[in-house]
Amino acid sequence: MKLKRRPGAVIFDMDGVIVDSMPYHFIAWYEALRPFGVRINCFDVYSKEGEKWEISMREFLLRAHVRPTKKLLRAVFRSREKIFRKYFKQYIFKDAPEILGCLKENGYRLALVTGTSSGEIKKILPGKIRKYFEFLVAGDDVRKGKPFPDPYLKAAKLLKLPPSACVVVENAPYGIESAKRAGMFCVAVTTSLPARYLNKADAVVGSLKEVIALIDPACKIKHIV
Numbered sequence: 001m002k003l004k005r006r007p008g009a010v011i012f013d014m015d016g017v018i019v020d021s022m023p024y025h026f027i028a029w030y031e032a033l034r035p036f037g038v039r040i041n042c043f044d045v046y047s048k049e050g051e052k053w054e055i056s057m058r059e060f061l062l063r064a065h066v067r068p069t070k071k072l073l074r075a076v077f078r079s080r081e082k083i084f085r086k087y088f089k090q091y092i093f094k095d096a097p098e099i100l101g102c103l104k105e106n107g108y109r110l111a112l113v114t115g116t117s118s119g120e121i122k123k124i125l126p127g128k129i130r131k132y133f134e135f136l137v138a139g140d141d142v143r144k145g146k147p148f149p150d151p152y153l154k155a156a157k158l159l160k161l162p163p164s165a166c167v168v169v170e171n172a173p174y175g176i177e178s179a180k181r182a183g184m185f186c187v188a189v190t191t192s193l194p195a196r197y198l199n200k201a202d203a204v205v206g207s208l209k210e211v212i213a214l215i216d217p218a219c220k221i222k223h224i225v
Contacts, residue, residue, distance in 0.1 A: 002203070002214070003117070003121050003167065003185060003214065003215065005061040006063060006216075007108070007111060007165055007166060007167040007185070007212050007215065008049035008108075008165035008166065009108060009110065009111060009156075009161055009165065009166050009167070010103055010108050010109075010110055010111075010166070010168075010169065010215060011110075011111045011112070011113055011152060011155050011166055011167070011168045011169070011170075011179075011184070012100075012110070012111070012112050012113070012133075012169045013050065013112075013114060013168075013169060013170045013171060013172070013175050014112055014113075014114035014116060014121070014124070014125060014171060015049060015114060015115075015124075015171075015206060016046075016049065016127065016139060016171040016172065016189075016192040017050075017093070017110045017171050017189060017191065017208075018092065018093060018096050018112070018125070019090070019091065019093070019125060020092070020093055020137045020191070021088065021091070021124060021170075022046060022049065022191075022192050023042075023082055024043070024087050024088045024089070025045060025049075025084065026040075026042050026045045027082035027083065027084075027087050028080045028081070028087070029044075029045050029060075029080060031052065031079075031080075031083045031159050032066075032076050032077075032079040032080035033057075033060055033061070033076065033181040036061065036064060036066050037066070037077070037087075038063065038064040038066065038184055039062060039182060040060060040062050040066075043162070044060070046172060046193050046199040047172065047173055047174075047193065047197065048172075048174060049171070049174060049192070050114070050115040050145065050146030050151075050172055050174040050175040050178065051115060051145055051146055051174050052115065052139055052145040053077060053080075053115075053139070053145070054073060054077075055107055055141075055145075057073055057077065057080075058073065058094075058105075058197065060165045061076075062110055065167065065210075069114045075215075081120070081187075085123070085168075088124070088211055089216055090124070090126060092126070092129060093185055093191070093208055094208075095208050095209050095212075096129070096208055097128070097129065098134075099208055099209070099211070099212045099219065100129070100132040101218065102110040102219035103212070103215070103218070103219065104116065104132055104221070105120075105217060106216055106218065108216070109134055109159055109161075109214075110132050110133050110134055111134055111135040111137065111155045111158065111159060112125075112130075112133045112135070112137065113137045113139060113152055113154075113155050114136075114137070114139065115151075116138060116139055117138055117139050117140045118136070118138035118139075118141065119138055119172045121138055129214035131171065134158075134159065135155060135158040135159065136157070137151050137154050137155045139151075141154065142154055143225070145178075146172075146174040146175050146177070146178035147173075147174040147175075147177035147178050147180055147181070148181065148183035149182035149183075150178075150182055151178055152166070152178055152179050152182035153182045155198055155205065156184075160206060162214065163182050163183035163184050163222045164169050164183055164184070164185075164225070166184045166185075167184065167185045167186075167187065167215060168182075168184045168185070168186045168187070169187050169188075170186055170187070170188050170198075170201065170209075171189050171190075171191050171192045171193070171198075172193065173186060173193075173198065173200065176198060176200050176201045176203055177200060178189055180200060180201075184202075185202050185212075186200075186201045186202050187201060187202065187203045187204075187205060187211050187214060188203070188204045188205070189204075189205055189206070189207065189208065189210075189211060190204065190205070191207075202206070212222060
């Protein structure tokens, strides 16, 4: 499906879209849960990306018949954060800075919606990238995270735009569902999961440069051939 009109804003997910961080999130989840006999794979983590961490962790623990008390959830979460910080390398996807810059120069308003907490965003996303976004909606900014529509509806409210005027760039099923339930056009990128898992999006592409070609072909990115 193609865009029928120029959007007023483009809203990006962060992990797996702007920052190549999903492999490190998997390592952190895997290592933090392993002492409790929980075995997870990449699909477990990638398919639930964007969901509030308490919900994901509770499900993973219950799978191993471990009672997810509040004390245990907090302890595992702190362990997961510590492991993530140990291994994480700040890799920004190729072309992301140029694409964000071009969209900004061409008059698009930009926002970021992520399930990551506001405190962690500053550690993961460099300031030179954050500057492109007019608004950041973190996981702790909404009561219900993805796949509920709340995160994207909050972004539209901050932008003072109707949801139909916004295009979302996502990489995970829960994020796609959140965007569609919010009434937004969604483009999915196969940076984390194969296209068959992203088929609820309006369009599925293989890279950010294909996203920019769909939204605004007038953007001349030097890496695009």
